[in-house]
Amino acid sequence: MELELRHLRTVRAIADTGSLTKAAAVLGLAQPALSAQLRRIEKTLGGPLFDRDHTGARPTLLGELVLTRARVVLPAVSELQEEAVRFANAWATVERFRLGGTHGPLLGGLVDRLAAAHPTAPVTTYTSWSVAEIASLLIDGRLDFALIGVCGESTPPMADRLVWQVIGIDPVFVMLPENHPLAGETELELSALAGESWADVPGDGCFADCFATACARAGFTPLSVYETDTTSVVHLVQVGRAIGLCRATFPPTQGLVTRPLAGSPLSWRHLLGRNPRSPAADGAAGAVSGHTRSAYAEAVRRSDGYTRWLDAHPGFGPTSWEAVTSLRGPEPPPPPGLPASGPSV
Structure with a gap:
């Protein structure tokens, strides 16, 4: 040895x-x-x-x-x-973009825009369900930028060492099969879904805790929550096995409808992060932020229903250019026994 x-x-x-x-x-x-x-x-x-x-x-x-x-x-x-x-x-003499992200809707749009604007620059991606892992890779210099989501007003990971810019704030919608008895409603009370099973994706934030709290306030405890990948969540909803939790920017999908919850009891912030001590990320921060905002705006435009919903709910949607978090300190862990999941897409 x-x-x-x-x-x-x-x-x-x-x-x-x-x-x-x-x-x-x-x-x-x-x-x-x-x-x-x-x-x-x-x-x-x-x-x-x-x-x-x-x-x-x-x-x-x-x-x-x-x-x-x-x-x-x-x-x-x-x-x-x-x-x-x-x-x-x-x-580094070769311009390149090393992007990390959770499994959300913006990473593909950002890659597309960077590849178009910088055709000779390599663009690499790394995805993980864990926002803590993504943040660690930023700290270690293995990523230049990260796209993550956090629940509600919770603190982003390593907020004392990283800069997190808020790109947009989405309500959490529910995903139903198009033949569901409530699919024709324009807005749903969470209590109307008390008898359903649920599906969402895994994660290491507080979303599961917030969802359980919202259900408790609505007077029920979820029958079951399936934590799985996005494709499986969609399948479970299509076959009527569960109701999905999704961001409002979830794109139109055959056999499914998405509906807002009355009072918007759950929300999701899209964040773009970088290490302020990285010269490479600092120099490209403005351009990457602009491309990310464009990708988010396109995701919003793809959903006519969400666009109409935003007209009546000005607190959601794209944020101002200067919306940068100033939160400090670690995100509190979810209580023992609760899965740390998030909206499906």
Whole structure:
């Protein structure tokens, strides 16, 4: 076995915590797995690194030698990685756009516009259900821009380190099969759907909590909630298995209708994010923001029903150019046992 950086991190964690049990918790490992890994490291380095007894683990002389080197090597490697990312962002000679996003309606529109406006620039995308993962990739310099959605007024991820611009605010509509008894209504009371099963997509925000709260206020608890991908949500609605939760910009789909909920108990903010310490993203921020707003406006125009609805609800739809969040602090996690999902599309 060759010594790797992760082995040095293991040795450092054991020394810092003074216990294999505590180190295993810090590293996210089971204690037997950590003990086995330590034995392999000690075999590679030629002797025991810790004296262990019921009081804990203390470095041997060999362990002290390894720790001295590890405490130099690990910070140096971390600094090298951060410096390399900063250098790549600042001095990249080939224009490119690295986009991240959750599975929403705007990413495809943004890619189309960037490809048309910058035909020689590579455009790459990365999608995830997790807004926390997308935000981490922005922080690490692996993405230039991110398109995400957050429920209501909840705080975007890493708001103290990233700039999040509000592109638009949509109410959450419900998606029904066109033969549903309520499909002919122009607006639905949430309580009228108390006997239905529901479907939406997964996520790591507070939407599931907000949906459960809205249902409780309407006097019922959902029978069941299917969390699955967008295509499966659409299928479940088409066959009458569930009612879908969707953004108001959901495009027209054969066999389905979308309807607003009375009082708009749920809403969804579309956000464009970037790292303010990234020179590459900073230089292109204005253009990317403009293209994103155009993609959102087109998504709104595709739905005649939503366009008419917006005329009577001026608090929704496209936001002003200056609408940038100033929220700070982490988003509170959903209560235990509730899925952290979101509208289907």
